[in-house]
Amino acid sequence: MTIGNIRLPIMTSLIIWAILWEIVGRSGASFVIPPLSGIFARIVEIVPTPSFGEALWITGKAFVIGNVIAVLFGIPLGVLMGRSHIADRIFLPWVNLFLSAPLSALVPIIMVIFGAGQTTIIFTVVLFAIWIIVLDARAGVRSITPSLVEMALSFGATPWQAFSRIYVWAALPEILSGIRLGLIRAVKGVVIGQMLVSIIGFGRLFELYSSRFLMEHFWALLFVLFAFAFAINEALTWLERRFEYFASSRN
Amino acid sequence: MSPAAARKIEARHRPMVEVRHLSKIYAGGVEALNAISVDFPEGQLTSLLGPSGCGKTTLLKIIAGLIPATSGEVMVDGRPVTGPGPERAFVFQDFALMPWANVLRNVAFGLELKGVAQSEREAVAEKHIASVGLGGFEHAFPHELSGGMRQRVGLARALAVNAKVLLMDEPFSAVDEQTRRKFQEDLLELIAREHKTFLFVTHSIEEAVYVSDRIVILSKRPSQVSAIVEPEIGRGRDPDQIRRDSAYLDTVETIWQSLKRYLD
Numbered sequence: 454m455t456i457g458n459i460r461l462p463i464m465t466s467l468i469i470w471a472i473l474w475e476i477v478g479r480s481g482a483s484f485v486i487p488p489l490s491g492i493f494a495r496i497v498e499i500v501p502t503p504s505f506g507e508a509l510w511i512t513g514k515a516f517v518i519g520n521v522i523a524v525l526f527g528i529p530l531g532v533l534m535g536r537s538h539i540a541d542r543i544f545l546p547w548v549n550l551f552l553s554a555p556l557s558a559l560v561p562i563i564m565v566i567f568g569a570g571q572t573t574i575i576f577t578v579v580l581f582a583i584w585i586i587v588l589d590a591r592a593g594v595r596s597i598t599p600s601l602v603e604m605a606l607s608f609g610a611t612p613w614q615a616f617s618r619i620y621v622w623a624a625l626p627e628i629l630s631g632i633r634l635g636l637i638r639a640v641k642g643v644v645i646g647q648m649l650v651s652i653i654g655f656g657r658l659f660e661l662y663s664s665r666f667l668m669e670h671f672w673a674l675l676f677v678l679f680a681f682a683f684a685i686n687e688a689l690t691w692l693e694r695r696f697e698y699f700a701s702s703r704n
Numbered sequence: 705m706s707p708a709a710a711r712k713i714e715a716r717h718r719p720m721v722e723v724r725h726l727s728k729i730y731a732g733g734v735e736a737l738n739a740i741s742v743d744f745p746e747g748q749l750t751s752l753l754g755p756s757g758c759g760k761t762t763l764l765k766i767i768a769g770l771i772p773a774t775s776g777e778v779m780v781d782g783r784p785v786t787g788p789g790p791e792r793a794f795v796f797q798d799f800a801l802m803p804w805a806n807v808l809r810n811v812a813f814g815l816e817l818k819g820v821a822q823s824e825r826e827a828v829a830e831k832h833i834a835s836v837g838l839g840g841f842e843h844a845f846p847h848e849l850s851g852g853m854r855q856r857v858g859l860a861r862a863l864a865v866n867a868k869v870l871l872m873d874e875p876f877s878a879v880d881e882q883t884r885r886k887f888q889e890d891l892l893e894l895i896a897r898e899h900k901t902f903l904f905v906t907h908s909i910e911e912a913v914y915v916s917d918r919i920v921i922l923s924k925r926p927s928q929v930s931a932i933v934e935p936e937i938g939r940g941r942d943p944d945q946i947r948r949d950s951a952y953l954d955t956v957e958t959i960w961q962s963l964k965r966y967l968d
């Protein structure tokens with residue numbers, strides 16, 4: 454970013470917004486917006502506490518288990534849909550429906566089935582993450598050079614060998630970007646799930662802070678979550694770039 | 705070809721691949737092959753030559769067991785083809801290499817699928833990598849190789865499974881002319897060295913005449929055999945001499961005359 458001929462550092466706009474926030478916060482315009490400095494002080498205060506640690510552990514567990522399930526089921530389903538017209542006909546409408554549906558509205562139903570607990574949250578994570586993984590794996594498989602598949606078949610590959618040694622690798626760039634997008638959706642899933650269940654993990658903390666109007670605490674927690682989502686995205690983008698040459702050398 | 709000459713061939717070389725009344729109608733209604741019958745003698749290189757879109761690839765893929773025929777049958781080594789089998793190996797026009805695997809793994813892939821132990825299959829692969837002239841490139845990745853080198857990898861992979869029949873679909877069409885000539889020399893050497901049956905699809909009449917023992921000329925789609933030519937050119941001479949040889953040039957001309965009428 455440049456103004457006139459002065460080069461401004463990349464963080465400039467962020468700093469300006471931060472200063473603006475601090476001013477609004479200090480002016481006391483609204484109790485919803487506490488000063489930024491206060492929020493950061495809270496982050497330092499909250500993060501080492503056992504209740505935060507426990508919330509992080511429970512949330513992390515639901516997040517990881519949910520994503521593992523989404524990946525383990527999503528990739529084979531996507532590959533199957535990419536290979537078989539019949540499977541595609543059967544599943545594609547549902548995948549597209551769930552991809553665009555307001556999934557939060559389904560969480561209460563999940564809660565009725567699985568109760569207000571960790572299972573519901575894991576299921577919510579799966580529900581949020583899986584569809585984009587399926588769709589991207591499907592797109593990846595559809596872009597595989599047909600001769601690569603014929604090559605494997607001509608050397609006598611079993612369906613499992615073709616899946617594990619050709620499809621997954623040839624579609625890896627798309628699969629990875631599906632997983633990255635799935636993880637970002639899963640962050641939403643885990644937070645929304647916990648908010649609605651509101652008795653475990655960060656959901657409980659959010660509930661606690663907002664019901665007592667502890668706005669600094671509330672924002673501190675939110676910032677930490679945003680930072681997590683951002684870090685996950687960056688890490689996967691980096692990983693994806695490493696595998697990108699596949700796509701360019703695939704044909 | 706006179707019946708007497710035909711008998712002479714039958715006596716000398718038993719057919720390794722027999723195609724009997726083979727028809728193929730694709731799902732869209734395209735009739736690619738129409739009751740085609742042709743033999744491919746053991747230990748020889750037979751070329752398939754024909755107008756574009758006449759069904760050469762289709763025929764080769766049916767023989768490979770990659771796509772089913774609509775009717776008719778294919779026998780390889782006396783047994784009917786029902787799917788891919790270890791006695792056949794395919795060399796692809798676009799190489800079909802795995803971009804995420806190095807040369808060694810690509811060449812060993814056929815053996816890997818058969819469950820051959822890693823050290824054993826890599827030893828076999830290394831031997832064939834060296835035999836196609838790629839020694840030293842075992843750990844290179846396909847995107848680091850030229851088109852000609854990539855096809856050598858494809859050839860080494862087909863050789864590594866030690867199949868009796870090599871099915872090659874325009875293997876040299878994606879490489880430049882100089883590399884192609886070198887390839888043709890290497891191919892002749894390979895035929896002389898290994899007792900394998902080669903089925904070779906090409907668009908180049910010169911190439912077919914130069915490398916083949918037998919050329920099957922196909923008619924326009926739906927394909928039938930229109931003629932069989934056996935180029936009688938003395939091998940083992942200087943390549944440039946052969947290409948100037950009158951028998952070579954006459955054969956090229958004869959084939960050109962018979963293919964010309966399919967152009968429109």
Ligand SMILES: Nc1ncnc2c1ncn2[C@@H]1O[C@H](COP(=O)(O)OP(=O)(O)OP(=O)(O)O)[C@@H](O)[C@H]1O
Nearest residue numbers: 730731732734736755756757758759760761762763
């Ligand atoms: N999967 C398919 N579905 C429908 N039609 C097909 C399919 N594959 C090939 N065809 C058609 O069948 C005919 C024969 O195709 P094939 O690829 O066997 O010809 P070819 O002789 O190999 O052609 P070329 O010389 O261009 O390589 C063509 O008309 C082609 O369009």
Ligand SMILES: [Mg+2]
Nearest residue numbers: 760761762873
């Ligand atoms: Mg073809």
